[in-house]
Amino acid sequence: MSDSKLREDMCRYGRSLFERGLTPGSSGNISIRLDDGGWLVTPTNASMGFLDPARLARLDRNGRLLSGDPPTKEIPLHSALYDTRSSTQAIVHLHSTHAVAVTMLPEIDPRVVLPPMTPYGLMRAGQTALIPYYRPGDPAVADAIRGLAGRYSSVLLANHGPVVAATTLEGAVFATEELEETAKxxxxxxxxxxxxxxxAQVADLVATFGLELPHPDHVHGHDGRCHGSED
Incomplete structure (x- = not known):
């Protein structure tokens, strides 16, 4: 895919996410890994609803800015997912309301944040891990993500928001949207x-769609009940 098409897609998806209230103000960021190992990244302090294709940050494989505006300060968390999941080609990070709210609940299991509520929740986002709170842009968040050893394609940052990796930008956007709906x-x-x-239903999805779940036996309630919230 051409550089110009990738830039247009980033702006189009960013605007869609913004217009539906999934990442307010100047929050959230998107990155795409390029064939040469470099990245296209949304700029720091930029609204996802008003991105300019020409001003997207172009980084080399070492994270040096080659062109465009300075990149988001969340580069460490993007880098950690790219480093630990070799199949990742795009990452979306949002501040979506329901996903953030779930991270604040006391009963959340950090290994599997949400129970298996819908088939597409598992098919798109898989199981989701919870990362402890770090201030935005803290390089330590990268160490926490690397500690997951690439087992998760989606993580929630406590009191902050979701970060989702996929093989395509479209896939990352769809998975992030599905994660938000599951949290809701x-x-x-x-x-x-x-x-x-x-x-049994989870096992059928795993077998049919080749899902890779970090904790395939961690299903809430052997009778299909979502236990663990307020029994």
């Missing part, structure tokens, strides 16, 4: 003892 469902149904996917 979790909050809507919290304390109501809803039915989640059963272990």
């Amino acid at each position: 469902l979790y909050l809507l149904l919290r304390g109501m003892n809803p039915r989640c996917l059963t272990p």
